[in-house]
Amino acid sequence: MFDAMHRPCREPPGVHRDCGIPRFVSVGRTCQDEQRSGGKFGRTSAYLGTPLLCRHNIPTMHRRRFLLASLGAAALGAAGTTLRAHAALAAHFDIVYPRIRPSRDAHAAFALAVLDLALKTANASYTLRSADIEMERARALTELSAPNGMINLHWTSMEAQAERGRNVVRIPIHRGLIGYRVFVIRKERQADFDRVEHFSDLKAFMCGQGLGWIDTKILKAAGLNVQTSTYDTMFEMTEGGRVDYFPRGVVEAFTELDGRHQQEPDLVVENRLLLKYRSDFIFYVAAGEEALAQTIENGLVAAYRNGAYMRLFNSHPYIQDALARAKIASRLTFSLDNPFLSEADRSIPDEYWMS
Structure with missing residues (x-):
């Protein structure tokens, strides 16, 4: 259940000021626009590959867990990219x-x-x-x-x-x-x-x-x-x-x-x-x-x-x-x-x- 203080985010595309999570939103649109179009959970972060979520639409008790999981996914993605790069360089x-x-x-x-x-x-x-x-x-x-x-x-x-x-x-x-x-x-x-x-x-x-x-x-x-x-x-x-x-x-x-x-x-x-x-x-x-x-x-x-x-x-x-x-x-x-x-x-x- 979302907390009682939940309210849609009206910030423009970019990184949220308060939670620092990047989001993938069309230019000129806000998270609230995405929610109205049904894209609240259907789109993903361009950086983390995670659902379009921010501090305001994540339950309070799960914010920290979400951030840790997202950062972990980013680290794994970076590691995978590095391994692929090394593999390409290793080809002779x-x-x-x-x-x-x-x-x-x-x-x-x-x-x-x-x-x-x-x-x-x-x-x-x-x-x-x-x-x-x-x-x-x-x-x-x-x-x-x-x-x-x-x-x-x-x-x-x-x-x-x-x-x-x-x-x-x-x-x-x-x-x-x-x-x-x-x-x-x-x-x-x-x-x-x-x-x-x-x-x-x-x-x-x-x-x-x-x-x-x-x-x-x-x-x-x-x-x-x-x-x-x-x-x-x-x-x-x-x-x-x-x-x-x-x-x-x-x-x-x-x-x-x-x-x-x-x-x-x-x-x-x-x-x-x-x-x-x-x-x-x-x-x-x-x-x-x-x-x-x-x-x-x-x-x-x-x-x-x-x-x-x-x-x-x-x-x-x-x-x-x-x-x-x-x-x-x-x-x-x-x-x-x-x-x-x-x-x-x-x-x-x-x-x-x-x-």
């Missing part, structure tokens, strides 16, 4: 990615720097190591789906079909620069490309792309003539004149030609054209390792919010050297559709893309 991720071919060390360095930043920002415990063998894209994606795959992480182009049934982190690693394509050509062919003024003019040339690449599908869908082969062979085919140009991501082309100058000394980056479509590398994580994918995503989101990602992007030589040499703003740009994106890819916020 052993991350294995495909062995990097020597010619692509520079590309891998930036992706690994982004991965390292994400995991450190998420306060994760982890080790990074490469598998014993190199893998083409299709093989790597297959390994990610295998029950006992050799790897549990890979970075490659976003694509609806590849993402289906896999854990993906939908934050572009290079802010979309993989979809900014410059052309690797023989240097004496520059005069031919100087005559290109419209996208349709490119249909007179033979384009080279890698086997199984999403870029191959995008360029074919745009109506270009495309011949495919392996990555290394494509440079040889361009050098030998079997293809006219080999589109590469703006952050890939210059580094690759620097490393291959002895092998293909006549190859250069064409100096005035650019193909642009929405695409980039994202992290793919093995089936069953949702916690790793979520940790990477959480870390990347936090790194964007605290500015750490942009500091890395704006200072890393792999990115900045490519942008300085490509002179994107001065190029004649042809924008293409990428019909192979998932709806989730299309919904990636603009803040994660180059503008």
Whole structure:
């Protein structure tokens, strides 16, 4: 039975002056309003998870018991939160990615720097190591789906079909620069490309792309003539004149030609054209390792919010050297559709893309 001195509380939301118990009441309402709406015992304290009660609607003989029980519940809740936090911190991720071919060390360095930043920002415990063998894209994606795959992480182009049934982190690693394509050509062919003024003019040339690449599908869908082969062979085919140009991501082309100058000394980056479509590398994580994918995503989101990602992007030589040499703003740009994106890819916020 409530005591004879009971009266409804008319204080605004907050903490009661006399009993110090927090209450969860809609803004602009009082406990009396809640009682009238039938919410006297139906709502709970945002802090303690207890019924909406205060000094005035608790029997006098039970006030002290109520306070002690409430404080005890709060202490147990805090202890549980601490234990959960320690459990999360105790998780350790052993991350294995495909062995990097020597010619692509520079590309891998930036992706690994982004991965390292994400995991450190998420306060994760982890080790990074490469598998014993190199893998083409299709093989790597297959390994990610295998029950006992050799790897549990890979970075490659976003694509609806590849993402289906896999854990993906939908934050572009290079802010979309993989979809900014410059052309690797023989240097004496520059005069031919100087005559290109419209996208349709490119249909007179033979384009080279890698086997199984999403870029191959995008360029074919745009109506270009495309011949495919392996990555290394494509440079040889361009050098030998079997293809006219080999589109590469703006952050890939210059580094690759620097490393291959002895092998293909006549190859250069064409100096005035650019193909642009929405695409980039994202992290793919093995089936069953949702916690790793979520940790990477959480870390990347936090790194964007605290500015750490942009500091890395704006200072890393792999990115900045490519942008300085490509002179994107001065190029004649042809924008293409990428019909192979998932709806989730299309919904990636603009803040994660180059503008």
